[in-house]
Amino acid sequence: MLLQAPAEPIRTRPIHVDDATTPRRLTLRVMAAAPRYSVPAAVLSITHQVGEALVPVLMGLAIERAVSSGDLGQLLLWLGLLAADFALLSFSWRFGSRLGELGMLAVQHRLRTLVTEHLLLRASGARRASNQPGVALSLATSDVNRLSAAVEIGVYPVGQFAAVLFGGSVLLAISWPLGIAVLIGAPLLLWLTERAGRTLRTRSGDEQEAAAVAAGQAADLMAGYRVIRGIGAEAEASSRYRQTSQSALASTLLARRAEGVFGGTMDVASGLFLTGVAVAAGLSAITGGLGVGELIAVVGLAQFLIDPLQYAARNAGGLWASAMASSTRLLALLREVGPDATSVTRSRRSAARGIGLVAEGEVVGVAADGAEAEAVIAALEEAHPDALAAPHEAHLFTGTVWQNVALPTVDAARARAALTAAGCDELIELLPQGWDSPVGENGSTLSGGQRQRVALARALAQDAPVLVLNDPTTAVDAVTEAAIADRLRQARAGRRTVVVTHSPALLAIADRVVRIDRTEPRTEAAS
Template sequence: MGDAPRTRRLLHLLRGSPRMTGGAGVPVEGRDVLRRAITGQWRHTAGGSVLAAGHQACEALVPVMVGLVIDRAIATGDAGEVARWIAALAVVFAVLSLSYRFSFRLAERASELAAHDLRTELAGRVLRARGGAETGRLPGELVAVATQDAKRVGAVNVAVASAISALAGLLAGGVALLRVSVPLGLLVLLGTPPLLLLAHLLGRPLERRSGDEQERAAHASGVAADLIAGLRVLKGIGAEAAAVGRYRRTSRDSLAATLRAARAQAWHDGGMLILTGVFIAVVALVGGRLAAQGEISVGQLVAAVGLAQFLLSPLSILSWANGELAQGRASAARVASVLAAPPAVTGGDGTLPQDVRGRIRLREVTHDALRGLSLDVAPGELVGVVTADPAVAASLLRVLNRTADPSSGVVELDGVPLSGLDPAEVRRAVVVAEHDADLFEGTLLGNVTAAVPPDAAPDTVEAAMAAAAADEIARVLPHGAATALTERGRSLSGGQRQRVALARALATGAPVLVLHDPTTAVDAVTEARIADGIRKVRSGRTTIMVVTSPALLAAADRVVFVDGGASTAEGTHAELVHGDEAYRTTVLA
């Protein structure tokens, strides 16, 4: 991990927040996400809407006042009255300018805050101890949901404020036209609802295709991130062409979805332009006919034409807001799918006593590759678990970490079934250090101290670094342990990264520590030192090493050989090497 403050923030998210929903049997739908995004920022959105409505009302007043100037000032030739009306126009322009400025500021603030809240909620859901949000999704897809989709949902606040202001503008324009001519006013007021209905129908295809576009784009981002993370491995096995082909196919699918969404956007915008154009043309034609018949004055005709032109603005805003709402609904559905993802493990809210002895017991556990595995580890024992099947090791780690519950059998800690404990409580006592553990940006020391408990002994970090031979790394770096590491610790070699990750795991001082192949990239001499260091630093605390390293297994009190998902032999490393051919082949091959 990175530095301690970052870890504390992640742990805070891991525990969840009372505001969060989903993932625990509570359904979350797209409309719920949209409603919360708007109501959560209702003060800013309402303030922005009021100011934006004031801006639109002032815009509607401009042609009306110009018509009044023509009828009451220019026709009479009174220069003083002309000056007064011009001053009044200046005030109106000042008000509409300030209203627009501050309404946009409030709406944007609501948008950014809503998006930030969603990102925080999504991060909390992904990091929740019970898991499940990541199932079936690449990490890049989750990042896309938390960034692009959250931003689109937040932008709905701007769309809502804009739509309210546009409706206020249409209402103000309709009322003004009613004062000029009842037929014109009724035409606007009665014609707006059908126009809004047609706009909603035009937005349906855009909403569907926008959702597909975001889905494909997120998948492409996830594949790209996955390939970049494994770039060195791909080059090592000569699989660059296959990787390029995979990304090309994914990228083309994303491009096709984007083009479909762009076509839907074009049809939507074009359709709205035709609708609004026809509507304005009808208003202008009716106004011109009334003026030709002498039913309205020249000033009123100017006001009517000006109002007809003004109506283009709120109608265009409604068209834009309708498109934003369509895209926001699609993104909200994707956000909801993450928040409502079922947890990987259900049930269990028990707690452990403060002092955990560390007795681990598996009784006839079946899960994925495990087939009735039984294992008993005494408190303070250092046990090696050997298996030739990586799937067996992965399944064992999942049930010990309670990222999955066994389909049958029981996993116990100090006699308490893990299925009855809160997963976060399990991980307080049982720390599983997986083989592919990542390092994070920050200093070498910051990575090691990331998970050190507040009440740890002063020499905990120093002892952990020595045990993992990470102190040797610090001595050769430019600034020692204070040297900053690059992303994922790529400035270190593979063996150095493993040693730092092992030091981080040892520094937790967990009552039960499970290590999975922590020294596969380390030379034999250093591995022997690490084996001795693990035994010393973990003295009196339970440690399970899922490894095939002879050096580590020789340091274990006891070794359990798992073949076919079940325990087939146990004893010391020396006894099994001499007495079990399958074990000897697995360890020494």
């Protein structure tokens, strides 16, 4: 298996995922996926951090060579150099941060495209956790965001580590014992960061998994709320979600606790380390080993280096731990495979043989669901290129009922006929403004049955030569479904119509019924 995000206008390297890909490899590939942005951003980050480290050095030199001697020319020279350094700091930070953010967003877009494509193309018949809308949303947003943030590891921590090396080199020139202490102690501290981040990585993975499960369950509860309410299971559904939510909260608290311990430990370790450097410098000044300007430079460098050491530890360790946890979850998703191409082709050919070409004015009922239904619809689209396939999960546009049906290509008379055929005539009495009532975002103000009927009316209003409907009445009651079935045949008179469903009412109006099972389809005469 080899997956790769498609090419995009935003230039990034391909992010390959195959069977040999490990979470570490995927994270490293993400870090290196946008060199066009991350490399110049890293250079500017290094420039910014080195410029920051130069501030106490320039101040120490100004005191040593200008203030102590009272030389006005030297004072103006060093103040000018200090001003130029601050200008460089401002430029490098502004543009370095912008390029780093662009690189992260470019990789984020490529990753989200890869994940979304996999979610859309993967077979829907298998029962997987990632089939839950909330879990899929969490993977395509939260996990993609955390993994793409790994790009920043190659930008900001690089500059911070460069500042540590530069500061250590300056200290080495001033006092070699202090310089050696910084140059050896800083890498050791960063290595300990990776070791300490293992607990955080585990906690972060648990947190994201629990949050995704809670989100998935919440989305499923909201989608099936009317059914839950109809069977009186609100209390049980609330209890189950409360348990899942509490589990997610517990995992989040554990992850934040681990993150706090991790950050606090790094703060204490780096602070004690650099405090020791400053104390050693003070003792050296007392014994005459350092001048006043040198002491100021050493103390200023030691104080400055606390920040890059701490942030390098937090950024590199925290971002890496979070990215590795999300990388593990995304790899699990990307390795979920549906039926192979041969199986899909065989299903489509089998469906095509069973259904055959739909005759003019014929209504064909196809008893199929799941993967078989998808194969039927794909076969019909191949056999009839002019077919309009209306999906089961139809999305309504924001606007009114009328605006969802009376599209620019549909005249008013056809829209009214389609609304009546789909059983939407009763909505005139049920909704506050009749057909002019807003449906809300994706039909949120309508019931499930009302949404289905509006979506069916929209499909009928197109008056397509070949119309393929996939379970168009699963959310309506039996009486309404029977009425819709009778009207459907009249509305599609003289046109080809295929209804993929197990509904007895819809199959009863068909001229012939094709039953698709996992072996071979069989055709039954209309009853």
